[in-house]
Every structure is written in C-alpha cells, then in structure tokens.
Amino acid sequence: MVWTQTKRHVQLTSAHPDIAMSLIQQADLVESLLGMPLPDSVWDKPALMPAPTAYPSPYHQDQRQLSYRQRQLALYCGYRISLTLLHPQAGLDTKGWLGQSLAIHWHTADTLLPSQIRHGIITEVIALGSNSGMAAYRIICEPALSQLRLSSHNRRHHHLSLSELIKDIISPYNINVEIDERLSGADDYHIQHSVQYNQTDLAYLTQYLALFGVTGYYRHDTDRHTLVLLPHDAEALRPDASDIHSTLSQNPPSLADRQDRITAIRPQIVQHIQNSEFYRYDNRLVGLYSGHSSTEQTIESASPSTHKRFIHSHSYLNDDGLDKLATRYQKSKVQLANIGSLTGNIRHLSLPSVHDIEGNPYVTEPISLVSIHHSINNHIPADWLGHAPFDPITLQPNTNQAHDNENIHHISACYLPFPHHYHIPYEEELSRLGQPHPSLTGLMSASIIDTNSSSAVDNDRNHRAHIRYHWQSEDSSDDSSHWIPIASHLVADHMGQTHPLRHGQHVLIDFIGGDITHPIIIGSTHNGQGNDDAQHNRIASDTDFIDATSPVWFINQSHAYPIDGIKTQSIDSSRTGEATKDHAINGYNQLMFDAHPESPQINLYSSSYQSSLTLGHLYQHSDHTRGQARGQGISIETEAAANVQGSTGIHISSQTSGSQSKQHMSHDSHSKLQTADQHQQAYAQLADIHQPVGLEGNASNKQSGNKADSQTPFAEFSQDTNDNRLNESGQWQQPHVLIDSQRHLALLSGQHSQHTSTKSTHSHATGSTHYHSQTQMNQLVAGDIYYYSNKAQTHTAAHGDVTIQAHQSEMRLDSEQVLRIHSRDNIEIIAPDTLTIKAAGSGIELSGGNVTFITPAQVGYKASKV
Incomplete structure (x- = not known):
C-alpha cells in the first residue's frame, strides 16, 4: 500500500496546493486557557516556543530579555501549532505560505468526540533542508488573536466596560470572538480611565484580562475558530459532577486498551499564589499567600507562573471598587494554588474539559484541564521517497531518530483539582490587609x-x-x-x-x-518664576505662601554662553530674599564653570571676606552678568588673611614648562641654586687668596674658616639634581621654600620689611646688586664683617662724614701697591700720644711735643721758603 493523504493519524487541509500536498511528519500543539501555565514538556523543545525577541516589545520599556518561561504570558493568545512537513520538492516559495489558513484533524476513537480539528494562520515558515528523501519544512500556526502583538498604539479609554474595551481593541482585526455577558457589567468590570502607552494591542488586552480575572478558550468549528472570553468562575470551567466529559483510565495497559490512558499523574501544590506584586494599583495586594495542603510533592521554584507586571490604569478609586477588584483578582490567582500535571496517549482531550480518573486511588475528585501539549508523530522516515509501499497499520517507531518514541499521539497536560477555587480562604487574607489605598504611576x-x-x-x-x-x-x-x-x-x-x-x-x-x-x-x-537676578525666591519665605525659584545662572544678553556650577545659599538669605553679594547676611559658596568658547574660566568663591580662586581667563562676574577682563592665569583673592603652608616644602616658580615635561617640577630651580652655590664657593676661595699680608695681624683679623657658615644649605644636595633625587626620597622633600622667577621678582612692603634667618643669610646675583635707602642703612653684626670685591671698591658720602672706627683693637689700611690719602682741603691726623710715619727704614715720630727724625743716613729739608 502506498502512503497516501488519507493513511495518516494527523492530516491537514489547506487551500495552498504546496501545503495540501505535503505530509505531516511531526506535529506539536500547545493550547491553554488564557493565562494558565503550560506543561513542562513545552519548554523541553526550544523550537516549539518563539524566542523572546521574536516579537516587538509589549511595553515601552523592553521586557523581551526575559524568557517566555519567566513571563507566563507566553501563550496568552491561546494556542500554538508547530508542524514538520515533508514535500517531494525542495526550494518551494514559502513566502506565499505566510498568512494562509490551515486546519489539522485526527481521529480519536472516542464515541462522544470521534474527531478533533484545529484551525490556525501560518505565522512562521522555516525550510529545514533536504536529503536523499523528502524536503522538510517547519511551519508555525497561531490563532488570529496573535496578530495583535504586531502593532502598538498610544490611546486613552474613558468609562468603558471591559466588554466594550475588548471590542474597541479587536474591531480592526478579523477575529471571531464571543464575550460573556457578565463582562459588560458596569459595576464589576468598569474601567474609569486607561492609557495605552506604546503597548502592543495584545499586551494591553492581556493586562486587563489578567487584572479582572478573565480567561478564555477556543471553539473550533469546521471552517473557523472562535475565541470565547468568560470570567474565571464560569460554569464552563467548573461544571457540576453531572457534566463530567469522560473518564480517563490509569489502569495497567493491556492489548485491548493501549490508547486513551494516563501513563503518569503528578499532583502538586504551589506554595504561594503567583506572588501578587500588584505594583501600580492596590498596595494591599503585595505579599505572599500560602496554600493549605498536606502534599509533600517537590515544589519547583522556577515555576513559569511567576506573575509580575505594571498596571497603567485605574478603576473606581474607592473602598468598594478596590475591594471588588482585589477580591476578583485574588480569586483568579487562587485557581492556580494547586497545579498538577499528567501524561498519557489520550487523543480526545480538548479545552475546557473535566474528567474523572479511574485507577488512581489518590485522585478521587474530578480534574479540570487548563493546558495541553499534543505531541503527534506520524513516524515517516525522512529518507522515504514517497513511493515505496508499506502498511501504515504495522508502522513501527523509527529508532534512528532521537525525537521519535513508541507513541504516535502523546499528551502532557496541566490540571486543577475540583473544585479548584476553594483551597485558600482568600476573603480572610484580604481582610487582614487593611483598608485599600490607591497607587500612582x-x-x-x-x-x-x-x-x-x-x-x-x-x-x-x-x-x-x-x-x-x-x-x-x-x-x-x-x-x-x-x-x-x-x-x-x-x-x-x-x-x-x-x-x-x-x-x-x-x-x-x-x-x-x-x-x-x-x-x-x-x-x-526650577519653575521660572524667580527674581530677575535669578538668585532667590520670588516671595519671602517668612510668608505663608509656597515660594518660587529660578536658576542662579542662565543665558542672557550680557553673557550668551552657558554657565555650569554649584551654588549654595545661606539659611538667612534663603529666608529674607536678599540677593546682593555685599549684603552682610547673604552668605553663600559657589563653584562656577564659565563655558565661554574664547575665554573660559573656573571660579571658586565664598562670600565670607570675598574670598575667591579663579583659573583661566580672569573676568569680573556677578551672578550671570560678566564684567571687565582682569587678565589671564590664576587669581587668589581675599579680604582677610591668606595662608599658604606646605609641611614638606613650597615651590613657587614662573618657569614655563609643558604638560608633557618629564622633569621634576623643581628641577630647573635646583640647577640655578647649584650654579649660585658654585659662584659663592669660588668667591670665597678668592677672598682667602687676597688676605692682607703686609702687616702683622692676629687671629681676629682673619676670615673665619667655618665652612658651614660660608656655604648655602642647598650645597649639601644640589650636587645631584636628578629627578629621583628630587622626588619622594630626595632632599627637597623637606620644609624648604623655593621661589623661582624667570624674569623679575619684586617684593613690596607698605611699611616695615624684615628678613630674619636663625643661621646664615646669603644673597647672590650674577649681575649687579643694589641696595637703596631713603634715610639710613644700618648693618649690625655680632661678629666680623668682611668686604671683598674682585675689582675696585668705592665708598662715597656725598653730603656727610665718612667714619671708620675701631673701638678697641687696631684699624689697618693695607694695600699691595700704592696707598694714597687725598683730600681737596686739609688732612688732619690726630693721635693722643704718639704718631709715627715709617717708610723704608726711615720715619718721623711725633710724641709729647717732640718731633724725632729716624734715618739710617741723612736728613734733608725742602721748602720754597724757610
């Protein structure tokens, strides 16, 4: 027998010829009541559910990074069908398949429901490739409701019932829908105000169906599928015991009963109901609600039923409205308190349906199915060419493929025990939550x-x-x-x-x-209502009115560039509204960044004693008004005292150096100190060479030989001015003060100026040294004074006397060559006792009124007259 279109378990019907000629190798059908959890077997097949980024983000903030298992709203459109098709021809034009209607159907061998049919619209096509046999294609079919996820809107809704809101959303789409008449109630399902902001239509509809506890299912007819929306407590979801659809068997299998039996059933209780983090509505609903059950079944912490999202709308903001909403929302979540799962090879299951279990002594109450995963395998070998005859009745599993198993039709389902909404006293839980209060977005x-x-x-x-x-x-x-x-x-x-x-x-x-x-x-x-100077409150804070404020800096006609910064305001000035800088009580501090493109500046200012530090271009600045230019560089100003202190040294220099310089910042200054020290040592050696030797002297007449006093303290370390020497371990990291000026250095004092050194004082100039005084110049030394010049010395008193006095010891005038004493008037040499003049062994001695000529030879007199 040749494998034909009618000799298969699951068959398809489509108006497209390529699809109609294809054979179904495998089929996966996932269907659920809207908002209900899915069986775990769904997540074991990654290709069955789409990636989170396959569709546009349902909110303006991107939530697509979360997996569908985390988001529970994965299948809020109702169902999803994945089909693997085999076709004799590879490379078909699959783009034309998108949007085509498709129906699959299979026989169940059940007397009440002999056949099953599902409708869908093809939303995704993947060519899986071809081999020596048939070409394989995978298609995804979804209900018409799925197209709502492809468009988002910004719109508002006012005073609508839930039924009217649903019709407004789905009216542009060709969707068959039946809405329970209770959803039109103005009291229980009223929407006072709602805003859809950058949300897809499906996400917006989903949030309201979940908020009001609305679920739904699909009714499949011969030529169409219809979405039925109804409350969570509708009779169709919790029928009476007399409305049980069928009895499912869990008895041991026999040759006569190999189909339509349960292979495993796992009762389970979730230890909390959805963790209702109801952020944007009624804060009473934040918390955990524990179920009442003695089951010891393992709880899966990563259950796909975690329910968290934002609500962007409001119902009646009163106690009655919030109570009704909270109760309805909580009742909907109570349904999911006890979730069980079962597996089997049952072919006639559909939603919604309630069944008895036969053969399991622990499950005595009926169960209500909430989601089903049909896994159907036609067991067609991929390498089959489509012409070899074989009998499908004796068809055996293909063991060469890992996804094949011994079942042709296998199901996994989630169910709720019956009656499934009385396991938790939710009214008592709500009564303990206190009075409702609205929340805001x-x-x-x-x-x-x-x-x-x-x-x-x-x-x-x-x-x-x-x-x-x-x-x-x-x-x-x-x-x-x-x-x-x-x-x-x-x-x-x-x-x-x-x-x-x-x-x-x-x-x-x-x-x-x-x-x-x-x-x-x-x-x-800022609310833009402040004073014109943009610095203070418009109304004094001592009044009973709310104050207004404006920016402290803004662009205006006096300064057309932005100003950044931070400014504080004193407590007193913020209360009185005083705005002038010179006001005694208007204390404040500021850090201002002037972003003028040609003359930027940074200003650190404190109104205390008008103290400021300005970097860059120095401009006068009063609030947002720019004044006159005052130069460039750095300006430090204060009306009080200024203190600069460095515990390991202070270096002040006008040296020009680039930011990329690798030398230590005081390297050049130390080089100059070393040069000055070398000059001073050279002059000290010359002074020793030119000591007076013509007369007998004593120790007090000779220069002291103490090198420590004659050398600068920098001579101890200026011999090595490398950067390592001047860095952390260098001698300069000591409390020295170094001032280095590349050109002129001026020190001005309005009154007295005092320079004090506890040790030696050294002054060195490579050029001339000038000391000027308008009145007197006094040099007072406790020890000796030495004057040395490498060339001539001149001491002149223009209008006064020149007095050189040795108070106790001798006074000596010593010359290596000629010694001349010249006066334009008279010369007087006065001695109280004896005056002696000697030259080459001869001399004249004046003593006690006597004049004595001392000569080894003759004495002569020369005079123009005697």
Whole structure:
C-alpha cells in the first residue's frame, strides 16, 4: 500500500496546493486557557516556543530579555501549532505560505468526540533542508488573536466596560470572538480611565484580562475558530459532577486498551499564589499567600507562573471598587494554588474539559484541564521517497531518530483539582490587609515647607524634609505632613553627598512601588518664576505662601554662553530674599564653570571676606552678568588673611614648562641654586687668596674658616639634581621654600620689611646688586664683617662724614701697591700720644711735643721758603 493523504493519524487541509500536498511528519500543539501555565514538556523543545525577541516589545520599556518561561504570558493568545512537513520538492516559495489558513484533524476513537480539528494562520515558515528523501519544512500556526502583538498604539479609554474595551481593541482585526455577558457589567468590570502607552494591542488586552480575572478558550468549528472570553468562575470551567466529559483510565495497559490512558499523574501544590506584586494599583495586594495542603510533592521554584507586571490604569478609586477588584483578582490567582500535571496517549482531550480518573486511588475528585501539549508523530522516515509501499497499520517507531518514541499521539497536560477555587480562604487574607489605598504611576511636583517657622532648612538627622503637593491647598494643615526621604547620588555610612533642601524649593516626588504612602524626593527643578537676578525666591519665605525659584545662572544678553556650577545659599538669605553679594547676611559658596568658547574660566568663591580662586581667563562676574577682563592665569583673592603652608616644602616658580615635561617640577630651580652655590664657593676661595699680608695681624683679623657658615644649605644636595633625587626620597622633600622667577621678582612692603634667618643669610646675583635707602642703612653684626670685591671698591658720602672706627683693637689700611690719602682741603691726623710715619727704614715720630727724625743716613729739608 502506498502512503497516501488519507493513511495518516494527523492530516491537514489547506487551500495552498504546496501545503495540501505535503505530509505531516511531526506535529506539536500547545493550547491553554488564557493565562494558565503550560506543561513542562513545552519548554523541553526550544523550537516549539518563539524566542523572546521574536516579537516587538509589549511595553515601552523592553521586557523581551526575559524568557517566555519567566513571563507566563507566553501563550496568552491561546494556542500554538508547530508542524514538520515533508514535500517531494525542495526550494518551494514559502513566502506565499505566510498568512494562509490551515486546519489539522485526527481521529480519536472516542464515541462522544470521534474527531478533533484545529484551525490556525501560518505565522512562521522555516525550510529545514533536504536529503536523499523528502524536503522538510517547519511551519508555525497561531490563532488570529496573535496578530495583535504586531502593532502598538498610544490611546486613552474613558468609562468603558471591559466588554466594550475588548471590542474597541479587536474591531480592526478579523477575529471571531464571543464575550460573556457578565463582562459588560458596569459595576464589576468598569474601567474609569486607561492609557495605552506604546503597548502592543495584545499586551494591553492581556493586562486587563489578567487584572479582572478573565480567561478564555477556543471553539473550533469546521471552517473557523472562535475565541470565547468568560470570567474565571464560569460554569464552563467548573461544571457540576453531572457534566463530567469522560473518564480517563490509569489502569495497567493491556492489548485491548493501549490508547486513551494516563501513563503518569503528578499532583502538586504551589506554595504561594503567583506572588501578587500588584505594583501600580492596590498596595494591599503585595505579599505572599500560602496554600493549605498536606502534599509533600517537590515544589519547583522556577515555576513559569511567576506573575509580575505594571498596571497603567485605574478603576473606581474607592473602598468598594478596590475591594471588588482585589477580591476578583485574588480569586483568579487562587485557581492556580494547586497545579498538577499528567501524561498519557489520550487523543480526545480538548479545552475546557473535566474528567474523572479511574485507577488512581489518590485522585478521587474530578480534574479540570487548563493546558495541553499534543505531541503527534506520524513516524515517516525522512529518507522515504514517497513511493515505496508499506502498511501504515504495522508502522513501527523509527529508532534512528532521537525525537521519535513508541507513541504516535502523546499528551502532557496541566490540571486543577475540583473544585479548584476553594483551597485558600482568600476573603480572610484580604481582610487582614487593611483598608485599600490607591497607587500612582508617574511623578508629582511639590514644594518644601517649613514646619518649624524658625529656619529655612527643616531637615532631620536622616536627611528628610516636609513637602506640600501642588494640588494641595495653601492653607492645608502642616500637621498632616510627614518626613519624606531625599534621594542622593551617593549615600553611605558617614560619606556621600548632602544638599539640604530649603523652604520653597520645587521638588519632584516618586512613589516606591507605586505606593502613594511611600513617597521619595528624587530631584528638584526650577519653575521660572524667580527674581530677575535669578538668585532667590520670588516671595519671602517668612510668608505663608509656597515660594518660587529660578536658576542662579542662565543665558542672557550680557553673557550668551552657558554657565555650569554649584551654588549654595545661606539659611538667612534663603529666608529674607536678599540677593546682593555685599549684603552682610547673604552668605553663600559657589563653584562656577564659565563655558565661554574664547575665554573660559573656573571660579571658586565664598562670600565670607570675598574670598575667591579663579583659573583661566580672569573676568569680573556677578551672578550671570560678566564684567571687565582682569587678565589671564590664576587669581587668589581675599579680604582677610591668606595662608599658604606646605609641611614638606613650597615651590613657587614662573618657569614655563609643558604638560608633557618629564622633569621634576623643581628641577630647573635646583640647577640655578647649584650654579649660585658654585659662584659663592669660588668667591670665597678668592677672598682667602687676597688676605692682607703686609702687616702683622692676629687671629681676629682673619676670615673665619667655618665652612658651614660660608656655604648655602642647598650645597649639601644640589650636587645631584636628578629627578629621583628630587622626588619622594630626595632632599627637597623637606620644609624648604623655593621661589623661582624667570624674569623679575619684586617684593613690596607698605611699611616695615624684615628678613630674619636663625643661621646664615646669603644673597647672590650674577649681575649687579643694589641696595637703596631713603634715610639710613644700618648693618649690625655680632661678629666680623668682611668686604671683598674682585675689582675696585668705592665708598662715597656725598653730603656727610665718612667714619671708620675701631673701638678697641687696631684699624689697618693695607694695600699691595700704592696707598694714597687725598683730600681737596686739609688732612688732619690726630693721635693722643704718639704718631709715627715709617717708610723704608726711615720715619718721623711725633710724641709729647717732640718731633724725632729716624734715618739710617741723612736728613734733608725742602721748602720754597724757610
């Protein structure tokens, strides 16, 4: 017998000729009640479910990075069919297959449901390739509802019932839908206001079906499929015992009963109901709800039933409306408290259906199926050419392929025990949650208020403040305000950023988890209503009104470039509104970055004694107004004292060096100190050479030989001025002060100037040295004074006397050559006792009125007259 179109377990029907001529090698059908968990066998086949990024993101924030198993809404469209087709021809034009309608059907051998049929639209085609036999293609079929995930909208809905909302969403699509009349109720299924913001239509519809506890299933007719939407407690989902569809057998298999039997059943209880993190609606619903059961079945912590998402809409914001919504939502979640699974080779199962179990003494109550995974294998060898005859009745499994098994039709299903919604006293749980209160989506604006009326800063030790929302009345009582935490960029134990908020600041408020009872200040903003000088509140804070603020710096006609920075405001000035810099009580600090493209500057300023540090182009600046240019470079100014202190040295230099210089910053200055030290040592040697030797001297007349006094202290380490010497281990890392000027160095004093050294003082100039004084110049030395010059010396007193006096010891005039004493008037040499003049062994001695001529030879007199 040749394998023909009618000799298969599962068959297909399609209007497209290529599809109609194909043979089904394998089929996987996953179907579930909307929002229900899927069997674990679904996740064992990665190709069966799409990748999370296969469709557009359902929200404006991208949630596609989560796997479908984590998102539970994987199959909210109802079902998904994966077919592997075999065709004699490879390379078919599969692009035309997309959008084609398809139907699969199979015989069940059940008297009540002799055949099954499923409809779908082809949404994905993959050519798997070909070999020596048939070419293989994989197609994915989904219901018409799946096309809602391909478009997103921004729209608002006002005062609609849930039924009207569903019709508005699906009306542009060709979808057959039946909606239970109870969903049109204005009381239980009313939507006061709803916003669809960048959400796909399927995601938007899904959130409301889940919110109101609505589920659904598909009814497949001969030529179409219809979506049936109904509440979670509808009779179709929990029929009476008299409406049991069939009895499933779990008895041991026999030759007469090899089909339609359960091979395994696993009762299970989930230890919590969906962890209802209902962020954006009723904060009472946040928490865990435990089930009541004595089963010891292992709990899977990674269950696909985790339910977390955001709700962007509101129902009636009153106690009655919230109670109804919370109860309905919780009842829907209670259904999933006890989820079991079963496997078997049953062919007639469909949704929704309720069955008895025969042959299992532990499962005595009926079960209600919520999801089914049909795995159908026609056992067609991939290398079959399509012409060899064989009998399909004796067809055996193909052991050469890992995905084949001994079953032609195998199912995995999830079920709920019957009655499945009375296992948890949800009413008692809700009663313990307290009164409902609404939650909010988005930010609110508020102003900082002063509850003390004594200070503009009313923060507690934990950096919290009091606020008044802008929708609150101005005369509302401050007694209702609470401490609101302030968010900071960095917070830790005894560290972080702290910016106390002033009375009247305009702040933005967010809500933790959407809970309106847990606000947090996340930032502040300007409302553009401040003074023209853009520095203070428009209204003084001592009044009972909310203040307005404006930026401290902004672009205007005087400075058409942006200014960045930080400015604080004193407590007093924030209350009084005083805005001028020179005001005694307007204390503040600022760090300003002037972004002028041609003359940028950085200014660090404190109003205390007008102290500032300016880098870059030095301009006068008053708030946002730019004044006159004052130069370039660095300016340090203060009206009080300035102190520069360096424990391991201070180096001040006007040396020009690039940022890429590899030398130590004081390298050049130390080189100059070394040169000066070498010059001074050379002059000291010359002074020793030119000591007076013509007369007898004593020790007090000779220069001291103490080298420690004659050398500079830099001589000890200036012999090695390499960078390593000058770095961490160098001698310069000591409390020295080094001032190096590349050109002129001027020190000016308005009154007295004093230079004091506890040891030696050395002055060195490679050129001339000048000392000027308008009155007197006094040099006072406790020891000796030595004057040495390599050339001539001139001592001149233009209008006074020249007095050189040796008070106790001798005074000597010593010359290596001629010694001349010249006067334009008279010369007087006065001695109280004896005056002796000697030359070459002769001399004249004046003593006691006597004149004595001393000569080894003759004495002569020369005179023009006698």
